Amino acid sequence: MLEWYTKAMLMKYRHKNISGQDLSIEGIGVVKAGEVIDAPENFHNANFEKVESEKKEDKKTDGVKSDVPKK
Amino acid sequence: MSTYLAENSYIAIKPEATEGTAVVPTIFLPLVSENIKTTVNYNADRRMKGISWKANDLLRGNRQHEGDIVFLADPDTLGHLMNMVMVKGSTTGSAGDGYTHPYTVGNGKSYTVDIKKGLYVQRYFGVKAEELKLDFQDGQLQATLVIKAMGQFSVGSVGVALTGAGMTTLVLDDEYDISPNRGLVVGDVININGTSVTLLTVNSNGTTVTFASTAITASVGASVYLVAQTPSQATLYDPLYFGNLLIGFGADATAAATAAGSRSTATPVYDMSIVIKKNLFAQNGSNRMDPVQIIPRTDEAQLKLKQLFTGVSQRQAFYDRTKQALVLKFYGKYIKTDFSTQELFTVTFNNVKLMEHGNAITVGDMIVDEENFEVLYDNSDGVAMTASLVNRSAGTVY
Numbered sequence: 155m156l157e158w159y160t161k162a163m164l165m166k167y168r169h170k171n172i173s174g175q176d177l178s179i180e181g182i183g184v185v186k187a188g189e190v191i192d193a194p195e196n197f198h199n200a201n202f203e204k205v206e207s208e209k210k211e212d213k214k215t216d217g218v219k220s221d222v223p224k225k
Numbered sequence: 226m227s228t229y230l231a232e233n234s235y236i237a238i239k240p241e242a243t244e245g246t247a248v249v250p251t252i253f254l255p256l257v258s259e260n261i262k263t264t265v266n267y268n269a270d271r272r273m274k275g276i277s278w279k280a281n282d283l284l285r286g287n288r289q290h291e292g293d294i295v296f297l298a299d300p301d302t303l304g305h306l307m308n309m310v311m312v313k314g315s316t317t318g319s320a321g322d323g324y325t326h327p328y329t330v331g332n333g334k335s336y337t338v339d340i341k342k343g344l345y346v347q348r349y350f351g352v353k354a355e356e357l358k359l360d361f362q363d364g365q366l367q368a369t370l371v372i373k374a375m376g377q378f379s380v381g382s383v384g385v386a387l388t389g390a391g392m393t394t395l396v397l398d399d400e401y402d403i404s405p406n407r408g409l410v411v412g413d414v415i416n417i418n419g420t421s422v423t424l425l426t427v428n429s430n431g432t433t434v435t436f437a438s439t440a441i442t443a444s445v446g447a448s449v450y451l452v453a454q455t456p457s458q459a460t461l462y463d464p465l466y467f468g469n470l471l472i473g474f475g476a477d478a479t480a481a482a483t484a485a486g487s488r489s490t491a492t493p494v495y496d497m498s499i500v501i502k503k504n505l506f507a508q509n510g511s512n513r514m515d516p517v518q519i520i521p522r523t524d525e526a527q528l529k530l531k532q533l534f535t536g537v538s539q540r541q542a543f544y545d546r547t548k549q550a551l552v553l554k555f556y557g558k559y560i561k562t563d564f565s566t567q568e569l570f571t572v573t574f575n576n577v578k579l580m581e582h583g584n585a586i587t588v589g590d591m592i593v594d595e596e597n598f599e600v601l602y603d604n605s606d607g608v609a610m611t612a613s614l615v616n617r618s619a620g621t622v623y
Contacts, residue, residue: 173251174619177457185457196421198414199455200249 169193173201228343235456236294237339238305238352240623244335245351245375247408252622253456254302257367259340261292261349263377287509289516290349290374294338297464298359298366300557300568300616306368307612308623309333309354310501316620323560323568324619328612332521333503334623338372345416345450350408351375353519355505360498366465366555373507376515378408381449383417384432387441394435395422397449402514404431414452418443421452462558462617465570469556470497472530474549478575478606481550495593496531497553499572526600526610528577534584534592543582551577551598560617569615575603 170190171177178184179199185191190205236259237250266286269279296302304326307313312331318324337350349372356371384398384405395417397405406427409415413424415434420443422436472492473485484490502525507516528551532539542549550573557568581597602609 173457173459175459177459179455179457193455197455198423198452199457200251200412201457 167193167195167197168205169197169199169202170205171201172203177201233341233343235339235341235453237341237454237456238336240305240308240334240336241350247337247348247350247376247378247410249410249412250337250339252305253458254296254305255458255461257295257297259292259294261290261294261338261340261347261372261374264289264291285514288514289507289509290377291355292372294370294372296368296370298368299462299464300570300614301459301462301618303366303368303465303570304614304616304618304623305336306354306357306370307333307614309336309352309370310357310503311612313620313623316623318615320617320619321561323566323615323617326614326616326620326623328614330524330609330611335375335519338374339451339454341453341456344453345379346453347377347379348408348451349374349377351516351519353505353521354503356500356502358498358500361467361496364467366467373505373516373519375517375519376408376513378406379451381405383443383445383447383449386445387417387443389442390440391438392436392441393438394433395449396433398446399432406431406434409434409451414454416448416450416452417441418447418449460617462568465555465557465568467497470494471554471556472497473552473554475552476548476550478550478552478573478603481552482573485552485554492532494530494532496529498529499526499553500528501526524609526574527580528574528598528600530594530596530598532594532596534594539579539582539594539596540584543579546578548576548578548601548603549598550575550603560615566615568617570612571614572610572612574598574600574610575606575608576601 168190171185171187174187176184176186235253236256237253239248239250241248265288267283270282270284307328310333311328314327316324316326336352338352339346339348352372352374355373358369382398385396399405409427411424414421420441422439424434426435471485472494473481474492475481475484504522506520506522508518510517553572555570559567577598577600580599583595584592586592600609
């Protein structure tokens with residue numbers, strides 16, 4: 155059975171480490187003080203401030219969920 | 226991610242600029258355990274209603290927020306704990322040399338404490354230390370902090386329904402408190418019936434918060450909870466170790482400091498615990514269902530040591546109420562690259578006297594002096610105890 159999913163538009167935001175110290179974040183690694191990183195939309199940490207955003211195109215499908223493979 | 230794994234939890238703290246006014250915590254500390262809870266003091270409504278059952282509802286009482294948090298005491302975490310039980314003076318030093326923080330007896334700072342539990346965060350604000358206990362577990366310095374708080378925010382309910390596109394305002398329900406937004410801070414992320422928003426304002430009317438225009442549908446009573454941050458971790462250092470502790474006894478603080486200065490003059494001990502108590506008075510009154518004030522009363526401290534029985538001096542001091550002074554130096558890793566400065570936690574007790582003394586004997590065991598000291602105010606020095614801490618955290622974080 156094939157399932158086709160529609161992936162949402164992925165918004166990537168840039169966040170700057172404003173804490174004054176190097177911080178480690180799971181899935182990202184060590185972020186130096188003052189360093190800017192790309193992080194997903196739901197990233198939320200008071201040691202970081204959002205600096206700019208950029209859209210990243212998704213791999214959009216036709217969104218049709220079907221049990222029958224398309225010919 | 227499973228919401229019930231304790232390992233996914235974190236604790237984040239920050240000193241409050243104004244006692245009892247919540248701030249967004251930025252300092253993530255590793256913890257061993259915690260058991261803080263809010264006691265609402267519900268009582269069954271026993272008013273007579275002509276029914277054959279005890280009660281058909283609960284009535285609210287005054288609230289308390291209390292519990293313990295257990296940490297391994299690495300030098301940076303220890304700085305915050307000491308900041309809650311004593312008064313930090315002017316910090317000296319630098320990142321390369323290490324920072325020295327002096328502490329004196331007095332009213333420590335209040336903190337906002339966020340504890341992530343599964344999906345949401347339990348936030349306690351106006352957190353004050355009732356007691357700090359330092360002891361060793363498996364040779365590692367462990368700190369148990371007993372706290373009381375002035376309030377909490379974790380979960381609320383929608384008071385006015387949100388109806389779809391373009392929502393910018395949430396009015397919280399007043400079932401828990403008539404100021405239900407208390408504890409929320411601008412910049413917090415809250416989840417309203419499944420949709421997360423970042424707070425732009427927290428209204429002084431006590432019920433309303435605002436956020437950027439968002440499509441949200443939520444009926445009255447829908448859940449609102451404080452969303453956890455993505456945790457970040459500064460460099461984590463080892464806790465202080467029992468094997469690197471030097472204890473000096475002396476007739477006064479100066480002699481005790483000299484004795485603690487080297488392994489040859491320090492006194493070996495085989496167990497140690499320090500308890501510093503603030504004797505907080507958490508006052509419920511008008512104006513709030515939570516404590517209106519949390520006021521420290523007189524400070525006290527006790528110290529327990531175990532030494533191998535080598536003489537009768539401690540027994541004699543116990544019977545004669547002899548004043549002794551103690552200095553404890555907990556050494557850690559070197560900070561400066563030339564190995565000239567290192568982590569160091571120093572506690573000076575200017576006047577201690579034995580409250581209890583014992584030499585229990587058991588076949589096969591060594592005879593041990595079990596010593597329980599009361600820490601007393603010293604008239605000559607004008608102080609009961611002082612402390613200092615050398616670590617890598619700048620004084621501004623405290």
